[in-house]
Amino acid sequence: MLSTSSLNDIGYNGLTEHTEGLSADSYFDPRNYERELLRIWYRNWIYVGRSSDVESSRAFSTFEIGDQKILLLRDDAGVLQGFHNTCRHRGAALCREPQGQLKSGAIVCPYHAWTYNLQGKLLRTSSKRHAAGFDVEDYPLYKISVTEWKGFIFVALTEEPPPFEKIFDLPINRLDAWPLKDLAVGHVLLKTIKCNWKIFWENYNECLHCPGVHTQLSQLVPIYGRGLLEERDDPNWTAHTTEDDPKFKGGLRSGAATWSLNGKVTGARFPDLSDQDQKAGHIYMTGLPSIFIVGHVDYVRVVRLRPLGPEQTELRVEYLFSPETLADARFDLRNVVDFTNLVMTEDAQICELNQQGLHAAPHLRGVVMPEEYVLRQFHEWIKAELTRV
Ligand code: FES
Ligand SMILES: [Fe+2]
Incomplete structure:
Protein backbone atom coordinates (compact mmCIF):
# COMPACT_ATOMS: atom_id res chain seq x y z
CA MET A 1 0.00 0.00 0.00
CA ARG A 43 -20.13 38.21 -13.46
CA ASN A 44 -18.42 35.63 -15.67
CA TRP A 45 -18.17 35.09 -19.41
CA ILE A 46 -21.18 33.03 -20.48
CA TYR A 47 -21.46 31.18 -23.78
CA VAL A 48 -24.53 32.32 -25.68
CA GLY A 49 -24.37 30.98 -29.23
CA ARG A 50 -22.52 30.98 -32.53
CA SER A 51 -21.49 34.10 -34.44
CA SER A 52 -23.45 32.72 -37.40
CA ASP A 53 -26.67 33.32 -35.37
CA VAL A 54 -26.13 37.06 -35.84
CA GLU A 55 -24.07 37.08 -38.98
CA SER A 56 -25.39 39.83 -41.23
CA SER A 57 -25.55 43.47 -40.31
CA ARG A 58 -28.71 44.38 -38.35
CA ALA A 59 -29.28 40.75 -37.37
CA PHE A 60 -30.18 40.38 -33.69
CA SER A 61 -30.77 37.69 -31.11
CA THR A 62 -32.06 37.72 -27.55
CA PHE A 63 -31.07 35.51 -24.66
CA GLU A 64 -31.80 35.16 -20.96
CA ILE A 65 -29.46 34.41 -18.11
CA GLY A 66 -31.42 34.08 -14.87
CA ASP A 67 -33.88 37.01 -15.01
CA GLN A 68 -31.55 39.16 -17.14
CA LYS A 69 -32.65 39.62 -20.73
CA ILE A 70 -30.00 40.52 -23.24
CA LEU A 71 -29.95 41.74 -26.81
CA LEU A 72 -27.13 41.03 -29.26
CA LEU A 73 -26.93 42.69 -32.63
CA ARG A 74 -24.51 43.12 -35.50
CA ASP A 75 -24.01 46.78 -36.35
CA ASP A 76 -23.41 48.13 -39.85
CA ALA A 77 -19.64 47.97 -39.33
CA GLY A 78 -19.88 44.25 -38.53
CA VAL A 79 -19.21 44.74 -34.82
CA LEU A 80 -21.26 42.65 -32.42
CA GLN A 81 -23.00 44.86 -29.85
CA GLY A 82 -24.53 43.66 -26.59
CA PHE A 83 -27.09 45.39 -24.39
CA HIS A 84 -29.62 44.65 -21.73
CA ASN A 85 -32.83 44.21 -23.71
CA THR A 86 -34.36 47.16 -21.89
CA CYS A 87 -35.52 50.59 -22.94
CA ARG A 88 -34.22 53.52 -20.91
CA HIS A 89 -37.66 55.21 -20.85
CA ARG A 90 -39.78 52.95 -18.65
CA GLY A 91 -37.94 49.72 -19.09
CA ALA A 92 -39.85 47.85 -21.78
CA ALA A 93 -38.12 44.98 -23.54
CA LEU A 94 -36.94 46.16 -26.96
CA CYS A 95 -36.87 42.99 -29.06
CA ARG A 96 -39.32 40.16 -28.46
CA GLU A 97 -38.21 37.45 -30.88
CA PRO A 98 -35.33 35.08 -30.14
CA GLN A 99 -33.77 36.03 -33.47
CA GLY A 100 -34.50 38.41 -36.29
CA GLN A 101 -33.44 41.24 -38.52
CA LEU A 102 -33.98 44.90 -37.61
CA LYS A 103 -36.05 46.69 -40.22
CA SER A 104 -33.92 49.82 -40.11
CA GLY A 105 -30.56 50.96 -38.85
CA ALA A 106 -32.12 51.75 -35.47
CA ILE A 107 -33.64 50.02 -32.48
CA VAL A 108 -37.14 51.33 -31.89
CA CYS A 109 -38.86 50.55 -28.60
CA PRO A 110 -42.28 48.97 -29.28
CA TYR A 111 -43.85 50.86 -26.35
CA HIS A 112 -43.38 54.64 -26.93
CA ALA A 113 -40.91 54.54 -29.82
CA TRP A 114 -37.71 55.78 -28.18
CA THR A 115 -35.13 55.20 -30.90
CA TYR A 116 -31.51 54.12 -30.46
CA ASN A 117 -28.70 53.69 -32.93
CA LEU A 118 -26.98 50.32 -33.29
CA GLN A 119 -24.30 51.31 -30.79
CA GLY A 120 -27.03 51.98 -28.22
CA LYS A 121 -27.07 55.78 -28.31
CA LEU A 122 -30.50 57.33 -27.79
CA LEU A 123 -31.32 59.26 -30.96
CA ARG A 124 -34.79 60.54 -30.19
CA THR A 125 -37.80 60.19 -27.94
CA SER A 126 -41.45 60.52 -29.01
CA SER A 127 -42.18 63.51 -26.73
CA LYS A 128 -43.23 66.83 -28.21
CA ARG A 129 -40.62 68.64 -26.21
CA HIS A 130 -37.99 67.71 -23.66
CA ALA A 131 -38.08 69.05 -20.12
CA ALA A 132 -35.23 71.28 -18.96
CA GLY A 133 -32.25 69.18 -17.91
CA PHE A 134 -33.17 66.17 -20.06
CA ASP A 135 -30.40 65.18 -22.42
CA VAL A 136 -30.57 62.16 -24.81
CA GLU A 137 -26.85 61.67 -24.20
CA ASP A 138 -27.68 60.55 -20.66
CA TYR A 139 -29.87 57.62 -21.77
CA PRO A 140 -27.94 55.15 -23.91
CA LEU A 141 -28.85 51.46 -23.72
CA TYR A 142 -27.22 49.53 -20.89
CA LYS A 143 -24.13 47.92 -22.40
CA ILE A 144 -22.85 44.47 -21.58
CA SER A 145 -19.46 42.94 -22.40
CA VAL A 146 -19.35 40.83 -25.56
CA THR A 147 -16.59 38.85 -27.17
CA GLU A 148 -16.36 36.59 -30.21
CA TRP A 149 -13.84 33.78 -30.15
CA LYS A 150 -13.49 31.30 -33.02
CA GLY A 151 -17.15 31.67 -33.95
CA PHE A 152 -18.44 31.47 -30.37
CA ILE A 153 -20.20 34.42 -28.71
CA PHE A 154 -19.68 35.03 -25.02
CA VAL A 155 -21.26 37.76 -22.91
CA ALA A 156 -20.65 39.07 -19.42
CA LEU A 157 -23.23 41.15 -17.57
CA THR A 158 -20.62 43.34 -16.00
CA GLU A 159 -18.34 46.06 -17.26
CA GLU A 160 -15.31 44.41 -15.71
CA PRO A 161 -15.41 40.70 -16.47
CA PRO A 162 -12.42 38.49 -15.69
CA PRO A 163 -9.88 38.08 -18.55
CA PHE A 164 -11.55 35.91 -21.19
CA GLU A 165 -8.66 33.42 -21.62
CA LYS A 166 -8.82 32.63 -17.91
CA ILE A 167 -12.21 30.93 -18.11
CA PHE A 168 -10.75 27.85 -19.80
S1 FES B 1 -40.64 52.10 -22.50
FE1 FES B 1 -39.56 52.29 -24.33
S2 FES B 1 -40.29 54.07 -25.21
FE2 FES B 1 -41.39 53.90 -23.38
FE1 LIG C 1 -21.39 10.69 -17.71
Whole structure:
Protein backbone atom coordinates (compact mmCIF):
# COMPACT_ATOMS: atom_id res chain seq x y z
CA MET A 1 0.00 0.00 0.00
CA LEU A 2 1.47 3.35 -1.03
CA SER A 3 1.52 6.14 1.52
CA THR A 4 -0.15 9.47 0.78
CA SER A 5 3.12 11.28 0.12
CA SER A 6 4.46 8.59 -2.19
CA LEU A 7 1.20 8.69 -4.15
CA ASN A 8 1.74 12.40 -4.71
CA ASP A 9 5.38 11.77 -5.65
CA ILE A 10 4.47 9.42 -8.49
CA GLY A 11 2.12 11.91 -10.14
CA TYR A 12 -1.12 10.29 -8.98
CA ASN A 13 -4.08 12.56 -9.76
CA GLY A 14 -6.51 11.34 -7.13
CA LEU A 15 -7.28 12.85 -3.75
CA THR A 16 -5.25 11.54 -0.86
CA GLU A 17 -7.18 13.26 1.88
CA HIS A 18 -10.79 13.06 2.96
CA THR A 19 -12.91 15.86 1.45
CA GLU A 20 -16.55 16.77 1.98
CA GLY A 21 -18.82 18.13 -0.73
CA LEU A 22 -20.82 21.34 -0.84
CA SER A 23 -23.80 21.59 1.49
CA ALA A 24 -26.79 19.66 0.16
CA ASP A 25 -29.05 22.71 0.31
CA SER A 26 -26.72 24.63 -2.00
CA TYR A 27 -28.25 22.45 -4.73
CA PHE A 28 -31.86 23.47 -4.06
CA ASP A 29 -32.12 26.49 -1.73
CA PRO A 30 -33.59 29.41 -3.77
CA ARG A 31 -31.53 31.97 -1.79
CA ASN A 32 -28.34 30.17 -2.69
CA TYR A 33 -29.46 29.99 -6.30
CA GLU A 34 -29.98 33.77 -6.36
CA ARG A 35 -26.54 34.26 -4.89
CA GLU A 36 -24.96 32.08 -7.55
CA LEU A 37 -26.76 33.98 -10.29
CA LEU A 38 -25.44 37.28 -8.93
CA ARG A 39 -21.92 36.19 -8.16
CA ILE A 40 -21.24 33.56 -10.79
CA TRP A 41 -23.62 33.83 -13.72
CA TYR A 42 -23.87 37.63 -13.89
CA ARG A 43 -20.13 38.21 -13.46
CA ASN A 44 -18.42 35.63 -15.67
CA TRP A 45 -18.17 35.09 -19.41
CA ILE A 46 -21.18 33.03 -20.48
CA TYR A 47 -21.46 31.18 -23.78
CA VAL A 48 -24.53 32.32 -25.68
CA GLY A 49 -24.37 30.98 -29.23
CA ARG A 50 -22.52 30.98 -32.53
CA SER A 51 -21.49 34.10 -34.44
CA SER A 52 -23.45 32.72 -37.40
CA ASP A 53 -26.67 33.32 -35.37
CA VAL A 54 -26.13 37.06 -35.84
CA GLU A 55 -24.07 37.08 -38.98
CA SER A 56 -25.39 39.83 -41.23
CA SER A 57 -25.55 43.47 -40.31
CA ARG A 58 -28.71 44.38 -38.35
CA ALA A 59 -29.28 40.75 -37.37
CA PHE A 60 -30.18 40.38 -33.69
CA SER A 61 -30.77 37.69 -31.11
CA THR A 62 -32.06 37.72 -27.55
CA PHE A 63 -31.07 35.51 -24.66
CA GLU A 64 -31.80 35.16 -20.96
CA ILE A 65 -29.46 34.41 -18.11
CA GLY A 66 -31.42 34.08 -14.87
CA ASP A 67 -33.88 37.01 -15.01
CA GLN A 68 -31.55 39.16 -17.14
CA LYS A 69 -32.65 39.62 -20.73
CA ILE A 70 -30.00 40.52 -23.24
CA LEU A 71 -29.95 41.74 -26.81
CA LEU A 72 -27.13 41.03 -29.26
CA LEU A 73 -26.93 42.69 -32.63
CA ARG A 74 -24.51 43.12 -35.50
CA ASP A 75 -24.01 46.78 -36.35
CA ASP A 76 -23.41 48.13 -39.85
CA ALA A 77 -19.64 47.97 -39.33
CA GLY A 78 -19.88 44.25 -38.53
CA VAL A 79 -19.21 44.74 -34.82
CA LEU A 80 -21.26 42.65 -32.42
CA GLN A 81 -23.00 44.86 -29.85
CA GLY A 82 -24.53 43.66 -26.59
CA PHE A 83 -27.09 45.39 -24.39
CA HIS A 84 -29.62 44.65 -21.73
CA ASN A 85 -32.83 44.21 -23.71
CA THR A 86 -34.36 47.16 -21.89
CA CYS A 87 -35.52 50.59 -22.94
CA ARG A 88 -34.22 53.52 -20.91
CA HIS A 89 -37.66 55.21 -20.85
CA ARG A 90 -39.78 52.95 -18.65
CA GLY A 91 -37.94 49.72 -19.09
CA ALA A 92 -39.85 47.85 -21.78
CA ALA A 93 -38.12 44.98 -23.54
CA LEU A 94 -36.94 46.16 -26.96
CA CYS A 95 -36.87 42.99 -29.06
CA ARG A 96 -39.32 40.16 -28.46
CA GLU A 97 -38.21 37.45 -30.88
CA PRO A 98 -35.33 35.08 -30.14
CA GLN A 99 -33.77 36.03 -33.47
CA GLY A 100 -34.50 38.41 -36.29
CA GLN A 101 -33.44 41.24 -38.52
CA LEU A 102 -33.98 44.90 -37.61
CA LYS A 103 -36.05 46.69 -40.22
CA SER A 104 -33.92 49.82 -40.11
CA GLY A 105 -30.56 50.96 -38.85
CA ALA A 106 -32.12 51.75 -35.47
CA ILE A 107 -33.64 50.02 -32.48
CA VAL A 108 -37.14 51.33 -31.89
CA CYS A 109 -38.86 50.55 -28.60
CA PRO A 110 -42.28 48.97 -29.28
CA TYR A 111 -43.85 50.86 -26.35
CA HIS A 112 -43.38 54.64 -26.93
CA ALA A 113 -40.91 54.54 -29.82
CA TRP A 114 -37.71 55.78 -28.18
CA THR A 115 -35.13 55.20 -30.90
CA TYR A 116 -31.51 54.12 -30.46
CA ASN A 117 -28.70 53.69 -32.93
CA LEU A 118 -26.98 50.32 -33.29
CA GLN A 119 -24.30 51.31 -30.79
CA GLY A 120 -27.03 51.98 -28.22
CA LYS A 121 -27.07 55.78 -28.31
CA LEU A 122 -30.50 57.33 -27.79
CA LEU A 123 -31.32 59.26 -30.96
CA ARG A 124 -34.79 60.54 -30.19
CA THR A 125 -37.80 60.19 -27.94
CA SER A 126 -41.45 60.52 -29.01
CA SER A 127 -42.18 63.51 -26.73
CA LYS A 128 -43.23 66.83 -28.21
CA ARG A 129 -40.62 68.64 -26.21
CA HIS A 130 -37.99 67.71 -23.66
CA ALA A 131 -38.08 69.05 -20.12
CA ALA A 132 -35.23 71.28 -18.96
CA GLY A 133 -32.25 69.18 -17.91
CA PHE A 134 -33.17 66.17 -20.06
CA ASP A 135 -30.40 65.18 -22.42
CA VAL A 136 -30.57 62.16 -24.81
CA GLU A 137 -26.85 61.67 -24.20
CA ASP A 138 -27.68 60.55 -20.66
CA TYR A 139 -29.87 57.62 -21.77
CA PRO A 140 -27.94 55.15 -23.91
CA LEU A 141 -28.85 51.46 -23.72
CA TYR A 142 -27.22 49.53 -20.89
CA LYS A 143 -24.13 47.92 -22.40
CA ILE A 144 -22.85 44.47 -21.58
CA SER A 145 -19.46 42.94 -22.40
CA VAL A 146 -19.35 40.83 -25.56
CA THR A 147 -16.59 38.85 -27.17
CA GLU A 148 -16.36 36.59 -30.21
CA TRP A 149 -13.84 33.78 -30.15
CA LYS A 150 -13.49 31.30 -33.02
CA GLY A 151 -17.15 31.67 -33.95
CA PHE A 152 -18.44 31.47 -30.37
CA ILE A 153 -20.20 34.42 -28.71
CA PHE A 154 -19.68 35.03 -25.02
CA VAL A 155 -21.26 37.76 -22.91
CA ALA A 156 -20.65 39.07 -19.42
CA LEU A 157 -23.23 41.15 -17.57
CA THR A 158 -20.62 43.34 -16.00
CA GLU A 159 -18.34 46.06 -17.26
CA GLU A 160 -15.31 44.41 -15.71
CA PRO A 161 -15.41 40.70 -16.47
CA PRO A 162 -12.42 38.49 -15.69
CA PRO A 163 -9.88 38.08 -18.55
CA PHE A 164 -11.55 35.91 -21.19
CA GLU A 165 -8.66 33.42 -21.62
CA LYS A 166 -8.82 32.63 -17.91
CA ILE A 167 -12.21 30.93 -18.11
CA PHE A 168 -10.75 27.85 -19.80
CA ASP A 169 -9.01 24.99 -18.06
CA LEU A 170 -6.59 24.60 -20.98
CA PRO A 171 -4.49 27.22 -22.79
CA ILE A 172 -6.73 29.27 -25.06
CA ASN A 173 -4.86 27.99 -28.15
CA ARG A 174 -5.29 24.31 -27.28
CA LEU A 175 -7.92 23.72 -29.97
CA ASP A 176 -6.19 25.81 -32.64
CA ALA A 177 -5.73 22.76 -34.87
CA TRP A 178 -9.54 22.52 -35.16
CA PRO A 179 -11.03 25.02 -37.65
CA LEU A 180 -13.63 26.10 -35.08
CA LYS A 181 -14.54 29.39 -36.73
CA ASP A 182 -15.43 27.77 -40.05
CA LEU A 183 -17.55 24.94 -38.67
CA ALA A 184 -21.32 24.85 -39.06
CA VAL A 185 -23.95 23.56 -36.67
CA GLY A 186 -25.20 20.24 -38.08
CA HIS A 187 -27.45 19.22 -35.22
CA VAL A 188 -28.72 20.58 -31.89
CA LEU A 189 -30.01 18.69 -28.88
CA LEU A 190 -31.92 20.81 -26.37
CA LYS A 191 -32.95 19.34 -23.05
CA THR A 192 -34.23 20.57 -19.71
CA ILE A 193 -32.85 18.56 -16.84
CA LYS A 194 -34.47 18.55 -13.41
CA CYS A 195 -31.30 19.22 -11.45
CA ASN A 196 -29.22 22.07 -10.16
CA TRP A 197 -26.58 23.26 -12.66
CA LYS A 198 -23.74 22.20 -10.32
CA ILE A 199 -25.00 18.61 -10.34
CA PHE A 200 -24.43 18.50 -14.08
CA TRP A 201 -20.87 19.83 -13.73
CA GLU A 202 -20.06 17.36 -10.98
CA ASN A 203 -21.28 14.47 -13.08
CA TYR A 204 -19.26 15.76 -16.02
CA ASN A 205 -16.10 15.91 -13.91
CA GLU A 206 -15.87 12.29 -12.86
CA CYS A 207 -16.10 8.85 -14.42
CA LEU A 208 -16.80 6.78 -11.34
CA HIS A 209 -20.33 6.58 -12.74
CA CYS A 210 -19.20 5.48 -16.21
CA PRO A 211 -19.15 1.66 -15.77
CA GLY A 212 -22.70 1.64 -14.37
CA VAL A 213 -24.27 4.46 -16.37
CA HIS A 214 -22.50 4.47 -19.74
CA THR A 215 -22.23 0.89 -20.96
CA GLN A 216 -21.55 1.72 -24.61
CA LEU A 217 -19.24 4.64 -23.89
CA SER A 218 -17.24 2.45 -21.52
CA GLN A 219 -16.63 0.06 -24.40
CA LEU A 220 -15.51 2.85 -26.70
CA VAL A 221 -13.24 4.44 -24.07
CA PRO A 222 -11.96 1.45 -22.09
CA ILE A 223 -10.41 3.47 -19.24
CA TYR A 224 -13.89 4.88 -18.50
CA GLY A 225 -15.02 1.30 -17.98
CA ARG A 226 -12.58 1.22 -15.06
CA GLY A 227 -14.26 4.28 -13.52
CA LEU A 228 -11.30 6.51 -14.38
CA LEU A 229 -10.93 9.58 -16.58
CA GLU A 230 -7.25 9.18 -17.34
CA GLU A 231 -4.10 7.16 -16.77
CA ARG A 232 -2.90 8.81 -13.56
CA ASP A 233 -6.26 8.50 -11.81
CA ASP A 234 -5.18 4.96 -10.96
CA PRO A 235 -3.05 4.87 -7.77
CA ASN A 236 -1.22 1.95 -9.36
CA TRP A 237 -0.66 3.61 -12.74
CA THR A 238 3.14 3.23 -12.71
CA ALA A 239 2.70 -0.55 -12.96
CA HIS A 240 1.35 -0.08 -16.50
CA THR A 241 3.70 2.52 -17.97
CA THR A 242 5.11 0.12 -20.56
CA GLU A 243 1.69 -1.01 -21.80
CA ASP A 244 -0.12 0.62 -24.70
CA ASP A 245 -3.56 -0.71 -23.78
CA PRO A 246 -6.20 2.12 -23.79
CA LYS A 247 -7.67 0.46 -20.71
CA PHE A 248 -4.67 1.91 -18.86
CA LYS A 249 -3.56 4.75 -21.14
CA GLY A 250 -6.92 6.29 -22.05
CA GLY A 251 -8.05 6.98 -25.61
CA LEU A 252 -10.42 4.97 -27.78
CA ARG A 253 -10.65 1.20 -28.18
CA SER A 254 -8.56 -0.34 -30.90
CA GLY A 255 -10.09 0.29 -34.33
CA ALA A 256 -12.18 3.31 -33.23
CA ALA A 257 -11.39 6.86 -34.35
CA THR A 258 -14.20 8.96 -32.94
CA TRP A 259 -17.27 9.05 -30.72
CA SER A 260 -19.90 7.42 -32.94
CA LEU A 261 -22.08 4.30 -33.02
CA ASN A 262 -19.53 2.26 -34.99
CA GLY A 263 -16.45 4.20 -33.82
CA LYS A 264 -15.75 5.29 -37.38
CA VAL A 265 -15.52 8.86 -38.65
CA THR A 266 -18.59 10.13 -40.47
CA GLY A 267 -16.91 12.84 -42.51
CA ALA A 268 -13.46 14.04 -43.40
CA ARG A 269 -10.95 14.25 -40.54
CA PHE A 270 -9.76 17.73 -39.64
CA PRO A 271 -6.45 17.95 -41.53
CA ASP A 272 -4.22 19.71 -38.99
CA LEU A 273 -4.63 17.50 -35.91
CA SER A 274 -1.47 16.07 -34.36
CA ASP A 275 -1.00 12.29 -34.19
CA GLN A 276 -1.45 12.53 -30.44
CA ASP A 277 -4.78 14.35 -30.70
CA GLN A 278 -5.97 11.83 -33.29
CA LYS A 279 -5.00 8.97 -31.04
CA ALA A 280 -6.72 10.49 -28.01
CA GLY A 281 -10.03 10.64 -29.95
CA HIS A 282 -11.30 13.50 -27.77
CA ILE A 283 -9.86 16.68 -26.28
CA TYR A 284 -12.03 18.38 -23.67
CA MET A 285 -11.84 22.08 -22.99
CA THR A 286 -14.01 23.51 -20.23
CA GLY A 287 -15.06 27.10 -19.66
CA LEU A 288 -16.83 27.46 -16.35
CA PRO A 289 -19.66 27.98 -15.72
CA SER A 290 -21.40 27.59 -19.06
CA ILE A 291 -19.53 25.61 -21.72
CA PHE A 292 -17.45 22.64 -22.59
CA ILE A 293 -16.05 21.89 -26.01
CA VAL A 294 -14.96 18.45 -27.16
CA GLY A 295 -12.72 18.23 -30.20
CA HIS A 296 -13.08 14.90 -32.01
CA VAL A 297 -11.19 14.03 -35.20
CA ASP A 298 -14.17 14.70 -37.48
CA TYR A 299 -16.55 16.92 -35.49
CA VAL A 300 -16.74 19.16 -32.46
CA ARG A 301 -19.30 18.90 -29.71
CA VAL A 302 -20.22 22.02 -27.77
CA VAL A 303 -22.28 21.80 -24.62
CA ARG A 304 -23.91 24.90 -23.24
CA LEU A 305 -25.34 24.92 -19.75
CA ARG A 306 -27.82 27.44 -18.41
CA PRO A 307 -29.56 27.46 -15.03
CA LEU A 308 -33.35 27.82 -15.29
CA GLY A 309 -34.07 27.57 -11.56
CA PRO A 310 -32.62 26.08 -8.37
CA GLU A 311 -33.50 22.58 -9.59
CA GLN A 312 -33.71 23.02 -13.33
CA THR A 313 -30.97 23.35 -15.94
CA GLU A 314 -31.03 23.73 -19.70
CA LEU A 315 -28.61 21.64 -21.66
CA ARG A 316 -27.89 22.51 -25.27
CA VAL A 317 -25.58 20.32 -27.32
CA GLU A 318 -24.35 21.67 -30.65
CA TYR A 319 -22.63 19.40 -33.17
CA LEU A 320 -20.22 21.28 -35.40
CA PHE A 321 -18.99 19.89 -38.71
CA SER A 322 -17.06 21.26 -41.63
CA PRO A 323 -19.40 22.59 -44.33
CA GLU A 324 -17.90 20.03 -46.76
CA THR A 325 -18.86 17.16 -44.46
CA LEU A 326 -22.43 18.46 -44.14
CA ALA A 327 -22.69 18.76 -47.91
CA ASP A 328 -21.41 15.21 -48.53
CA ALA A 329 -24.27 12.93 -49.61
CA ARG A 330 -22.66 9.98 -47.77
CA PHE A 331 -22.57 11.85 -44.47
CA ASP A 332 -24.43 9.88 -41.78
CA LEU A 333 -25.39 12.29 -39.02
CA ARG A 334 -27.09 9.59 -36.97
CA ASN A 335 -23.87 7.65 -36.53
CA VAL A 336 -22.57 10.58 -34.47
CA VAL A 337 -25.69 12.02 -32.96
CA ASP A 338 -27.36 8.78 -31.82
CA PHE A 339 -24.26 7.75 -29.93
CA THR A 340 -23.55 11.02 -28.19
CA ASN A 341 -27.20 11.79 -27.48
CA LEU A 342 -27.36 8.43 -25.74
CA VAL A 343 -24.44 9.42 -23.49
CA MET A 344 -25.91 12.85 -22.77
CA THR A 345 -29.32 11.33 -22.02
CA GLU A 346 -27.77 8.82 -19.63
CA ASP A 347 -26.03 11.71 -17.87
CA ALA A 348 -29.21 13.78 -17.74
CA GLN A 349 -31.16 10.91 -16.18
CA ILE A 350 -28.54 10.17 -13.56
CA CYS A 351 -28.26 13.89 -12.70
CA GLU A 352 -32.01 13.97 -12.05
CA LEU A 353 -31.67 10.95 -9.80
CA ASN A 354 -28.86 12.67 -7.91
CA GLN A 355 -31.05 15.75 -7.41
CA GLN A 356 -33.99 13.70 -6.14
CA GLY A 357 -32.03 12.29 -3.22
CA LEU A 358 -30.59 15.57 -2.00
CA HIS A 359 -33.55 16.75 0.06
CA ALA A 360 -33.22 14.01 2.71
CA ALA A 361 -33.17 15.86 6.04
CA PRO A 362 -30.16 14.00 7.48
CA HIS A 363 -28.09 14.44 4.29
CA LEU A 364 -26.16 17.62 5.01
CA ARG A 365 -23.46 17.07 2.40
CA GLY A 366 -21.81 14.36 0.31
CA VAL A 367 -18.28 12.97 0.24
CA VAL A 368 -15.74 13.56 -2.51
CA MET A 369 -13.90 10.33 -3.34
CA PRO A 370 -10.29 10.10 -4.63
CA GLU A 371 -11.24 9.76 -8.31
CA GLU A 372 -13.41 12.87 -7.98
CA TYR A 373 -10.48 15.26 -7.65
CA VAL A 374 -11.87 17.58 -10.33
CA LEU A 375 -15.03 17.95 -8.23
CA ARG A 376 -12.94 19.30 -5.43
CA GLN A 377 -11.40 21.87 -7.79
CA PHE A 378 -14.91 22.75 -8.95
CA HIS A 379 -16.12 23.18 -5.36
CA GLU A 380 -13.15 25.39 -4.57
CA TRP A 381 -13.90 27.48 -7.63
CA ILE A 382 -17.54 27.87 -6.53
CA LYS A 383 -16.53 28.93 -3.02
CA ALA A 384 -13.96 31.41 -4.36
CA GLU A 385 -16.50 32.92 -6.79
CA LEU A 386 -19.13 33.30 -4.08
CA THR A 387 -16.71 35.23 -1.87
CA ARG A 388 -14.95 37.22 -4.60
CA VAL A 389 -15.49 40.94 -4.12
S1 FES B 1 -40.64 52.10 -22.50
FE1 FES B 1 -39.56 52.29 -24.33
S2 FES B 1 -40.29 54.07 -25.21
FE2 FES B 1 -41.39 53.90 -23.38
FE1 LIG C 1 -21.39 10.69 -17.71
